[in-house]
Amino acid sequence: MEAEPISESPIRLEVGVATFADIRGALRAGLRDLARRPALSLFFGLVYALFGAALIAGLTVFDQIWIVIAVAVGFPLVAPFLAAGLYEMSRRLKRDEAFTARDIFSVIFTQQRREFGWMSFIVLFVFWIWAYQVRLVLALTLAYQGFRSLDHLFSVLFTTSEGVTFLLIGSAVGAVLATVLFSITVISMPLLLDKRVDFVTAMITSVKSVVQSPVVMLGWGAAVGALTLLAIAPLFIGVIFVFPLLGHTSWHLYERLVREK
Template sequence: MANPNDGAKPAMPEVVAITGADIRAAIMQGLNDFARAPLFGLFFGGVFALGGMVIVLGLTIWRVPWMIYPFAIGFPLIGPFAAVGLYEVSRRLEQGQPLDWKAVLAVVWHQRTRELSWMAFVMLFVFWIWMYQIRLLVALVLGRMSFATLERFLDVVFTTPQGWTFLAVGHVVGAILAMVLFSITVISIPLLLEREIDFVTAMITSVKSVLASPVAMIGWGVTVTALVLLSCVPFFLGLFVTLPVLGHATWHLYRRTVVA
């Protein structure tokens, strides 16, 4: 006899409230995972860092170096997706499974056929909106000013009234976009890696986790953003270490937030 539950949609994952103590514990677990599997961490952190270097080099070659500043601000938006391999490493360490390069990379590659690929589209779309609104603000607020170099662009935005307006509006819009993206991804990506659910359910669960613990979650988001931005200087090299630690920590934060 067929099971009446066959083909039924999975139940909505349950979330619980967390505190600052959970954030600190997750960071310590992330450090521990990085220490246990440093080569994996350096590899995935290096891929993200090298991607940033290539894009900055491209912006320089294309003679739009002024885009480096907004790019560096928005770059952390796609960090959670870049950490998928780190989530898998933490999951294997947690369950006592062997850490095999072929198996870990196979899991990452397999995500292109699962719901996680839709999350990549969502994240890149928000990142595109961020870069587009920067170009729009440049045209509207700084359109009459010329800046052929990054140094000239920074001089304009930090020393002129038009530049201050550009910074104020740009950072407000950026903060709104970052908060939206953070809310829908902080839990959804590790959740989609582990469970067979649709990406919309995963995003709803992620938003529910933020609403359940707004202070702790916003604190986590600010911490991640600050550390990633600091790691971009000089030339994204700090991401070799920062990204793996934060990636592992995010997995453990997910574990503390979503009921097993």
């Protein structure tokens, strides 16, 4: 993967301490962006929802029901790098710049030639680690038994002692991986779109934002995960609205926390 060269003069960044007021302010700004450009914002939500629904349907058709667990829990983890268009919309709205859908899609396509592509690879790599961890825990707790349908899967998970054990262990493992992935992406994705920095610098900056404000940032991460899972539940319909809202909000949270020295 060929990346565009980073500026010879490295950008020096400082990360502010996050507060719950920052989260509320970013959410309000995200709602305003969604209201200002609803059609394009909801289009990204629709694409994300259709992708998730098609993925679940495909796994079901090909009798890979067990992976549904990994996909359902890991689905929110891959959202940040799919939200590049929403970040760009918020960036331009903040500057009162006029833009068309074509302008936004052009920015998305150019990201593959920048450090954003490497960051996307890391996100997907962690996601697949999560998927294989699910398979391992299934083998240890449920002897990797096959599942006839989603109803059978949920019945085993919630009505048997082995299923409850799987949920407890899987939740612990998932929480660790989700925390790691959230920490390296919460700021890095919008930062890579906005500044000429390498993906390692972006990840370090993102982790620094979490380390400096662990309660606020991890609380925000838990809220993002919970909202996305709730949105997925009713046939992914809620994702159409929740995904663009969280994308716009993430941009404004980044803007509040990161400054050039």
